[in-house]
Amino acid sequence: MKNVGILGVPITIGQPNKGVDLGPDAIRHAGLYTVLQNLKAVYQDYGNVQIENKESQTTDHVSNLKNLDEIASANELAANKVSEIIEDGQFPLILGGDHSMAIGTIAGVQKHYNNLGVIWYDAHADFNTEETSPSGNIHGMSLAVNLGMGHEKLTSILQNNPKIKPENVIIIGARSIDSGERELIKEKGIKVYTAHEVEQQGIESIIKETLNDLSTRTDGIHLSFDVDSLDPIYVPGTGTPVEGGLSIRESHYALRLLNESEKIVSAEFVEVNPLLDVKNQTAERTVELIGSLLGERYI
């Protein structure tokens, strides 16, 4: 069983909805420790990264990016914390927070790998740059930033270099991709399994293909799990829900296959927003999904 280091990244300024900063604590309250105890996991909670989510929004005049400086410094903090958890010999289990946090989390993990792979499980591709973004919201840009595209204040977290190679990224569950993102995805040759492909090919085959593909090239795989990958009927508590999402059953199965592969070296669960939720069910489902990733079984 893994030795787990829990870290909350309560960032909200990468998008416009209030409340996603409460995500990490809602996940803890939904029974995270109990699940870990039942799995006989050794764990340590590193608490939350101290982030100042300013009420008033700043927009960079040149790039049109919202809250650029604040997001850059929050991600620097998150990156250092994640790196520290790995240095302590633990598996980083990171709780969000809006998806702009993946800029820092992946920078922190990447420090310890020569060739990191990333599975981006999401309704969105988060592959915008300031040129293509329809919103200026940085949570829609974090994957592109990880590949070295975007504002230098974001691409230079920890080191001024691309953190992952395009061939080492696989997106699963996408069904809302902006036209500019689509062009960039094609240009970079990123592998995407859309929600339609999950329907047609099946999640088992997709996860196995993903693992085969990434295992040959990478020395570790980070899972970036945006809860809006799931259909909003299961997870109402998220800021950018998209209909036609993945089912809870196939997502548990996906996570079980990832667990069995023993290739996942770190994971984050993001975009849980308790203020948009109904009876904390989004946080509760997130805890159950974390259980599957860490080895919980039906029988």
Ligand SMILES: NC(=[NH2+])NCCC[C@H](N)C(=O)O
């Ligand atoms: N991590 C997320 N939920 N991202 C949603 C992004 C939505 C849209 N594509 C944008 O860039 O604004």
Ligand SMILES: [Mn+2]
């Ligand atoms: Mn998303």
Ligand SMILES: [Mn+2]
């Ligand atoms: Mn996302």
